[in-house]
Amino acid sequence: MSPWQEVDGLADGPLAGVRIVDLSRLLAGPYCTMILGDLGADVIKVEKPTNGDETRFTDSMVVGESGYYLGMNRNKRGITADVRTPEGAEIVRRLATDADVLIENFRPRYLDARSLGYDELKLDNPRLVYCSITGYGTRGPLVDRPGMDILTQASCGLMAITGEDGRAPVRIGPPVADFGAAFLASIAILAALRARDVTGTGQKIDLSLMSASFALVANFAAGALNSDQEVPRLGSAHPQIVPYQAFETSDGYVAIGIINKKFWVRFCELLGCPEWANDERFRRNRDRIANREILVPFIEERIRKSTTAHWLEVLEKADIPCAPVASLREALEHEQSTANGQVMTIEHPRLGPMRCLGLPYEFTDTPGSIRLAPPDHGEHTAAVLAAIGYSPEDIARLEGSAVV
Structure with missing residues (x-):
């Protein structure tokens, strides 16, 4: 048997x-x-x-x-x-x-x-x-x-x-x-x-x-193997895309990912800073990476003024990739999970x-x-x-x- x-x-x-x-x-x-x-x-x-x-x-x-x-x-x-x-x-x-x-x-x-x-x-x-x-x-x-x-x-x-x-x-x-x-x-x-x-x-x-x-870490390994640069420690941020991280709101956090020019232009408009889209320091992703320490504090200052719910509403309406930073229990209980x-x-x-x-x-x-x-x-x-x-x-x- x-x-x-x-x-x-x-x-x-x-x-x-x-x-x-x-x-x-x-x-x-x-x-x-x-x-x-x-x-x-x-x-x-x-x-x-x-x-x-x-x-x-x-x-x-x-x-x-x-x-x-x-x-x-x-x-x-x-x-x-x-x-x-x-x-x-x-x-x-x-x-x-x-x-x-x-x-x-x-x-x-x-x-x-x-x-x-x-x-x-x-x-x-x-x-x-x-x-x-x-x-x-x-x-x-x-x-x-x-x-x-x-x-x-x-x-x-x-x-x-x-x-x-x-x-x-x-x-x-x-x-x-x-x-x-x-x-x-x-x-x-x-x-x-x-x-x-x-x-x-x-x-x-x-x-x-x-x-x-x-x-x-295949995406990071290629850079580490073919250059003399180490990948930096950036918290929720991404070493190769900016902005791509969690930002503090007035009552929580919201994650935002700007992966192309279209999203960047819309994001600048929502923040009330449309001029950033053509600013030589921030126009391309490589520029934003080089000037991360200047740009990110500008964004943080504006995001912190409103609630998570506010930012989710306006970002989603503009079709900009975003999500609330949820706890595990909150995520599992969300109707999307069900x-x-x-x-x-x-x-x-x-x-x-x-x-x-x-x-x-x-x-x-x-x-x-x-x-x-x-x-x-x-x-x-x-x-x-x-x-x-x-x-x-x-x-x-x-x-x-x-x-x-």
Whole structure:
């Protein structure tokens, strides 16, 4: 019997029938497998028997559960297995034999030492796509260092360009190195599955938080690589476009983006300064960049005189790109979020009705879906082990020895 038969045929979506063994924890790997699960893949999440995924205990924003964990782990079945033991490693090998994808984010060589590396697993399943997410890749002087979002943001230049000029560097709020790695891993896995359709064989994918971080600053990296200039730290402002930042109003903040001459001319008129449009200091974007320290205070002085609602009204009427600086809760509660299905409600076995983010895309013919709430620690262990040939006595023995 296959461990996948329990849900085969129940999932819709473009990845229905794709089978994934998820050995990852924390954020990058789990978010990647959640994306694939949302698209219909059947994901079995394997956690260590003691405590499980570290994100289960990172916060208490949701009563009785970690919001961090809930946000990364829907549409998965959860089992426990201690891969440090021969018996736990054997469970993973059996799962991998019948899987399409295995994803892990241990340090390099950790799973190789337990006979769970790609070179061994592909012998029993040559169609396996094996994705490894590390902190700094598989070569080089940093290869054995732990991969964490804050460390990667610091070492890859993201913190150095985030924050206000003259003040301490700031970590970008969301863990963008982790999220970037998750998105890139999803793309790479889909590409490898497509290649397998042609060649009949799987392959190994290696990517890192470092490579993901550099991918996120591609527009800035080109300048840094081909000049001797560093990207300045400008708060909400943009180093390559002016004005393109949040401005303080009399009761809040409004974000404004002037990306072409048409918007600039209209903006100058709204501010009561039409002459700025032809002022040699401000006429072109390159001029405004060079004279940022003169122009921005002029704009700030005028924007600060009226409310956010006033500026949104007049800017929107003139079709100038703008938005209020909203809190996360305000943004999630906005009617636009509801209209696009960005917030949904699912049923959690312990928490009851639970609101969560919806799918960020729509398909006309094969839509994804939210089928399973994030699993409790080891919730599906017995069922999955039974499906891959373990008897009730075997399962009891493994539980007694803390392998599962």
